[in-house]
Amino acid sequence: xxxxxxxxxxxxxxxxxxxxxxxxxxxxxxxxxxxxxxxxxxxxxxxxxxxxxxxxxxxxxxxxxxxxxxxxxxxxxxxxxxxxxxxxxxxxxxxxxxxxxxxxxxxxxxxxxxxxxxxxxxxxxxxxxxxxxxxxxx
Amino acid sequence: xxxxxxxxxxxxxxxxxxxxxxxxxxxxxxxxxxxxxxxxxxxxxxxxxxxxxxxxxxxxxxxxxxxxxxxxxxxxxxxxxxxxxxxxxxxxxxxxxxxxxxxxxxxxxxxxxxxxxx
Numbered sequence: 001x002x003x004x005x006x007x008x009x010x011x012x013x014x015x016x017x018x019x020x021x022x023x024x025x026x027x028x029x030x031x032x033x034x035x036x037x038x039x040x041x042x043x044x045x046x047x048x049x050x051x052x053x054x055x056x057x058x059x060x061x062x063x064x065x066x067x068x069x070x071x072x073x074x075x076x077x078x079x080x081x082x083x084x085x086x087x088x089x090x091x092x093x094x095x096x097x098x099x100x101x102x103x104x105x106x107x108x109x110x111x112x113x114x115x116x117x118x119x120x121x122x123x124x125x126x127x128x129x130x131x132x133x134x135x136x137x138x
Numbered sequence: 139x140x141x142x143x144x145x146x147x148x149x150x151x152x153x154x155x156x157x158x159x160x161x162x163x164x165x166x167x168x169x170x171x172x173x174x175x176x177x178x179x180x181x182x183x184x185x186x187x188x189x190x191x192x193x194x195x196x197x198x199x200x201x202x203x204x205x206x207x208x209x210x211x212x213x214x215x216x217x218x219x220x221x222x223x224x225x226x227x228x229x230x231x232x233x234x235x236x237x238x239x240x241x242x243x244x245x246x247x248x249x250x251x252x253x254x255x256x
Contacts, residue, residue, distance in 0.1 A: 016161050019160070023192055027191070027192075038226050041192060041221075041223040048196075049194050049196075052196060107194070109232070114231055
């Protein structure tokens with residue numbers, strides 16, 4: 001069983017509307033953290049991709065956002081968790097590109113390129129957890 | 139659900155996306171726009187996304203599909219007003235909007251439509 005994230009700042013991911021809400025939340029928090037417009041846009045876009053995966057392929061779940069610090073860097077860490085069917089072959093899911101049509105991995109490879117850290121953990125029948133972080137120098 | 143308005147200006151249809159586009163809006167727009175092209179016999183479609191601060195792969199694909207669909211219905215499509223941060227993000231994530239004609243702003247988009255749809 002993939003553990004539920006602790007409730008920090010975050011939102012439920014059940015619908016189209018929640019995908020839009022997740023974008024707005026991450027936009028606001030990345031603005032508050034002083035990210036450049038381009039960095040905000042990259043993180044918000046990655047959020048949108050992963051939130052959609054959670055809703056469409058994970059059967060819904062939730063997103064958690066936290067501010068993190070590493071030496072002279074501040075970051076925003078966003079975690080997506082679902083208890084859906086999971087991904088049997090993560091490498092394959094990650095390798096499928098934007099043009100591959102519908103299916104798993106549509107947003108995975110793209111969102112990985114937009115963030116500094118990307119971590120995915122999934123077990124068939126149990127769920128998926130994706131964690132992304134974007135950093136900036138203080 | 140709110141719909142994205144489609145305005146007619148002569149033989150051109152003008153779509154200005156003002157709201158935070160949900161997936162359902164993008165799908166609805168494809169349907170609405172294809173019927174309007176057929177109804178009006180429009181020769182051009184101009185889509186203004188200057189108000190969009192995020193375009194992810196789903197929306198990028200929806201726009202690319204709308205553009206192909208317009209071409210099949212004998213209308214030329216131009217996408218205008220993409221924000222620089224959106225362009226950088228799309229390129230970085232590898233979202234190729236192949237075949238989508240673009241212009242910097244509405245005015246240049248209208249000029250381009252005039253030159254390609256005559």
